[in-house]
Amino acid sequence: MNFSRIMDKFYFEMHIIPSAFFDIFVSEIADFTSQAIEENIIDGESCIILRTSQNLESTLIPFLNQLCRNLSQINHIDVCFKYSICQNKVEDYIEIYKKSITGLECKDFYIRPSWIEPKDSKINILLEPSLAFGTGHHASTFMSIEAVVSCIDKSKQNPTLLDVGCGSGILGLCAYKLGASVSLCDIDDLAINEAKKNFLANNATITDIWLGSLESLNRKYDIVVANIIASVIIEQAHNLLSSLNDNAFLILSGILDEYASLIKDEFKLHLVEEKTKDEWVTLIYRNDT
Secondary structure (H helix, E strand, O other), rough: OOHHHHHHEEEOOOEEOOOOOOHHHHHHHHHHOOEEEEEEEEEEEEEEEEOOOOOOOOHHHHHHHHHHHHHHHHHHOOOOOEEEEEEEHHHHHHHHHHHOOOOOEEEEEEEEOOOOOOOOEEEEOOOOOOOOOOOOOHHHHHHHHHHHHHHHHHHHOOOOEEEEOOOOOHHHHHHOOOOOOOEEEEHHHEEEEEEEEHHHHOOOOEEEEEEOOOOOOOOOEEEEEEOOOOHHHHHHHHHHOOOOOEEEEEEEEEEEEHHHHHHHHHHOOOEEEEEEEOOOEEEEEEEEO
């Protein structure tokens, strides 16, 4: 019997729900597995969803148990998690997933996969769901699109925009359609490849794109958006601030509401707007001169 062919027909789906420090779990799981992961709300709880071709339970769960012990010791609280795992048919997942995806209206945009008809009254963006984050359905991405539109409206004509942690490239695509010159970066080569494909599919041009972060960046932008987890935003605070032109906008998203105050303590710019949706926060700053 050809076991490799059997594995091609199935995948494992693991749901992980931490009791605290959700963004740290997201970062650690992504680093440990080198897999793209999904964040979602299931039964009112923030859930990390991991889909893999192999069952990682025997290695990932002991790793997370150790992570809980470390976080509990450092923070003097009891940190734990619950999880479930199941095996699903690949073809069933693809069909179910297609049926579950709907076109998304956000501001002037209609974001859709290829199997959904376009809307003539909107700016259509073709975006095929993939392992790279960002379809607009997640609250933080939805608010980031709204923030990008708002900042471009308030900026000079044809502003430059940098998307840090670009994922699928959806934020850059929206900005390009509104006249911005767009640069992208991400530490995941999967995201870089997906962003390139999505820009090509939408007849859009990327001014600059690179694998990595901001450490060696020597350019400044009129709008910088970072829809990433709070701990990475704080870690990159100096580089994010250094990437801003005078009177530039800085959009910070992907922030759980419990960490919003930490971000505000780190960034002393003029807070233009604070947006909230579900348990997520997006902050819009301006580098006033």
